[in-house]
Amino acid sequence: CGGCNNPLEAVVHERNVRRMQPEASGAVSGPKAELEWGQLNFMHTTDTHGWLEGHLKEQNYGADWGDFVSFSRHMVQKAGNLGVDLLLVDTGDLHDGNGLSDAALPNGVLSNPIFDEIQYDALTIGNHELYISDIAYETFANFSKVWGEKYITSNVQIVNPATGQLEYIGKKYRYFTTPHGLRIMTFGVLFDFTGNSNVSKVIKAADMIKQDWFLAAVNYPQPIDLFLIIGHNPVRTTDSSSTIGLLQKTIRAMRPEVPIQAFGGHSHIRDFQVYDDKSTGLESGRYCETLGWLSMSGINSSTFTGNVKPRGVANPTRKATNTSTSGLVYSRRYLDWNRLTFEYHATKSQESTFDYHSGLRVTGDITNVRKKLNLTSLYGCAPATYCASCLPFGAPGNINSLISTALGEIVVNPSRATTPRYVIVNTGSIRFDLVKGPFTYDDSFIVSPFNDAFQYIKDVPYDMARKVLASINGAPLPDKRDLFDTTPRLADRTCADPIMSQISGVTKREPIIQPITRRQTIVTPGYVTKDDFGTDGDDTVHSKIPSYAQPNYVQGNGSFPTTGTPATVDVVFLDYFATTVVKVLNAMGGSYTYANDVSYYLDPSYTTQNYLPDYAKKYWQANVPNCPVGQGVGYPDK
Numbered sequence: 174c175g176g177c178n179n180p181l182e183a184v185v186h187e188r189n190v191r192r193m194q195p196e197a198s199g200a201v202s203g204p205k206a207e208l209e210w211g212q213l214n215f216m217h218t219t220d221t222h223g224w225l226e227g228h229l230k231e232q233n234y235g236a237d238w239g240d241f242v243s244f245s246r247h248m249v250q251k252a253g254n255l256g257v258d259l260l261l262v263d264t265g266d267l268h269d270g271n272g273l274s275d276a277a278l279p280n281g282v283l284s285n286p287i288f289d290e291i292q293y294d295a296l297t298i299g300n301h302e303l304y305i306s307d308i309a310y311e312t313f314a315n316f317s318k319v320w321g322e323k324y325i326t327s328n329v330q331i332v333n334p335a336t337g338q339l340e341y342i343g344k345k346y347r348y349f350t351t352p353h354g355l356r357i358m359t360f361g362v363l364f365d366f367t368g369n370s371n372v373s374k375v376i377k378a379a380d381m382i383k384q385d386w387f388l389a390a391v392n393y394p395q396p397i398d399l400f401l402i403i404g405h406n407p408v409r410t411t412d413s414s415s416t417i418g419l420l421q422k423t424i425r426a427m428r429p430e431v432p433i434q435a436f437g438g439h440s441h442i443r444d445f446q447v448y449d450d451k452s453t454g455l456e457s458g459r460y461c462e463t464l465g466w467l468s469m470s471g472i473n474s475s476t477f478t479g480n481v482k483p484r485g486v487a488n489p490t491r492k493a494t495n496t497s498t499s500g501l502v503y504s505r506r507y508l509d510w511n512r513l514t515f516e517y518h519a520t521k522s523q524e525s526t527f528d529y530h531s532g533l534r535v536t537g538d539i540t541n542v543r544k545k546l547n548l549t550s551l552y553g554c555a556p557a558t559y560c561a562s563c564l565p566f567g568a569p570g571n572i573n574s575l576i577s578t579a580l581g582e583i584v585v586n587p588s589r590a591t592t593p594r595y596v597i598v599n600t601g602s603i604r605f606d607l608v609k610g611p612f613t614y615d616d617s618f619i620v621s622p623f624n625d626a627f628q629y630i631k632d633v634p635y636d637m638a639r640k641v642l643a644s645i646n647g648a649p650l651p652d653k654r655d656l657f658d659t660t661p662r663l664a665d666r667t668c669a670d671p672i673m674s675q676i677s678g679v680t681k682r683e684p685i686i687q688p689i690t691r692r693q694t695i696v697t698p699g700y701v702t703k704d705d706f707g708t709d710g711d712d713t714v715h716s717k718i719p720s721y722a723q724p725n726y727v728q729g730n731g732s733f734p735t736t737g738t739p740a741t742v743d744v745v746f747l748d749y750f751a752t753t754v755v756k757v758l759n760a761m762g763g764s765y766t767y768a769n770d771v772s773y774y775l776d777p778s779y780t781t782q783n784y785l786p787d788y789a790k791k792y793w794q795a796n797v798p799n800c801p802v803g804q805g806v807g808y809p810d811k
């Protein structure tokens with residue numbers, strides 16, 4: 174940092190360089206009003222998926238984890254000044270989605286210590302901590318030990334390698350008393366996930382609620398003022414993966430008078446559901462785009478020593494149901510993850526400056542990890558933005574057209590290169606938009622982070638092969654496969670080696686520093702949320718970004734004859750959904766088995782992390798010297 178005299182100035186400089194990437198899109202508009210503070214307040218993160226660097230290409234979500242460290246400290250201090258409780262909760266999925274977490278082996282080994290800088294009160298596990306055995310063990314050996322009694326995994330166990338016995342990854346429950354005397358019983362419940370590797374066990378919620386320890390915890394011998402359910406688990410009870418409704422009903426039947434507050438995740442949405450007059454659930458989005466806020470007052474507690482109606486701030490006013498006589502009132506808010514939002518809500522914390530040293534240190538740690546992992550290494554320059562859901566499937570600018578082309582072009586086994594092939598991936602493997610301009614090592618994880626490898630069934634009769642895509646698009650998704658499915662879990666493979674060695678010699682661009690535009694009066698595109706309390710939950714008012722349903726699977730093809738149809742085709746697919754392909758082929762009259770007919774099309778170390786970088790190296794490198802950064806970025810023109 175030329176001209177910076179002390180290390181903290183250098184950190185601020187680095188952070189600003191990182192944030193002011195020329196391709197960063199959009200102005201940031203600010204919050205509509207101050208938050209309502211109640212007797213008990215929560216800040217909620219979920220499905221962060223490694224995005225601790227913030228969104229470098231969307232200023233609306235441009236804060237990094239260091240900014241959140243500073244913000245959370247201001248809010249804790251403000252809660253203390255107001256004489257109320259503030260709890261910080263996280264509901265899992267810490268990996269798979271960003272280079273900061275995924276370029277390390279195992280995933281999360283460098284990002285989790287950064288994540289750990291927030292003073293959470295309760296955390297729980299996500300399914301992405303369980304797909305791959307190495308990651309599950311990293312979570313067990315390190316993450317669960319760092320968090321101790323605050324890491325609550327009520328229905329998730331792991332085989333302890335030292336004893337060979339199943340044990341809970343975290344604690345089954347946490348009973349604790351807040352600084353102002355509220356007595357809280359907490360459970361952390363993962364949805365009924367079945368895609369875990371064979372070192373862990375997810376106990377179905379329907380079984381967990383019958384277990385003696387659970388019944389004893391609900392009927393705890395000491396007073397409970399509130400049940401806190403944190404779950405990597407959608408809060409919306411109509412979502413077929415959600416088990417929160419079952420938990421809420423079970424606890425309510427046993428303890429009719431005690432408020433139940435749920436925090437959920439997994440479905441990556443902003444949502445709030447009212448279950449009854451004393452129970453609600455909040456879900457706070459994904460990818461460090463959203464910080465959830467919930468406040469409540471009216472909790473009956475003989476030991477609460479704080480303020481039910483803190484002064485000098487707005488207070489919650491909404492009953493859960495119109496007819497509620499419980500005395501409980503609530504507010505909920507979805508905060509956009511940017512510094513403008515954080516600085517706005519941190520006011521009156523009685524600190525004159527926003528950045529705490531601890532926050533700047535975390536920002537510095539992020540910069541260091543990014544450098545160590547070479548995340549800015551460039552594969553090529555994307556000629557356009559390809560979005561995952563803002564355009565209909567098949568429209569130019571929809572990412573699935575690009576994926577089809579890349580699969581057909583890049584996923585080729587040289588020894589089968591002349592045999593026609595269909596190459597199929599699940600669109601769920603594409604996690605984010607691919608933005609016009611520099612396509613970096615980091616972006617490759619942002620768009621396609623998983624380690625799913627390519628398998629195939631060779632020489633499938635053309636008349637069957639051509640129907641596979643349509644058939645699997647009508648089949649159940651692989652994460653919902655039944656427990657008796659005997660497919661070897663891809664999760665038992667170890668992580669693939671990083672591919673940095675392949676991308677040497679590519680020009681790196683220095684970011685061009687541009688001022689961040691901060692306008693408070695304009696309406697920028699972003700979340701427009703409707704939940705059980707209505708349409709006023711978004712902290713910043715936005716115009717809606719269109720969202721179109723996409724098919725579950727998409728296909729590329731290669732080496733087809735220019736005229737006529739081939740007799741047979743290689744059907745190539747990901748090991749992640751191999752059994753589904755076998756099933757649909759057999760439903761068409763085939764007699765394939767996984768054991769006899771499915772094999773790897775490419776070396777299993779070649780995964781969904783590789784084909785887009787290879788495509789970019791082949792087709793987008795020539796553009797690098799003239800990469801049109803800063804122009805036309807964001808969402809494609811309609």
Ligand SMILES: O=c1ccn([C@@H]2O[C@H](COP(=O)(O)O)[C@@H](O)[C@H]2O)c(=O)[nH]1
Nearest residue numbers: 266300301439599601602623625652749
């Ligand atoms: O190996 C994998 C693992 C997962 N997926 C996709 O991810 C979702 C689950 O992600 P959440 O963040 O937990 O919602 C799963 O449904 C698949 O679509 C994958 O493609 N490959």
Ligand SMILES: [Zn+2]
Nearest residue numbers: 220266439441
């Ligand atoms: Zn997730």
Ligand SMILES: [Zn+2]
Nearest residue numbers: 266299300439
């Ligand atoms: Zn999840």
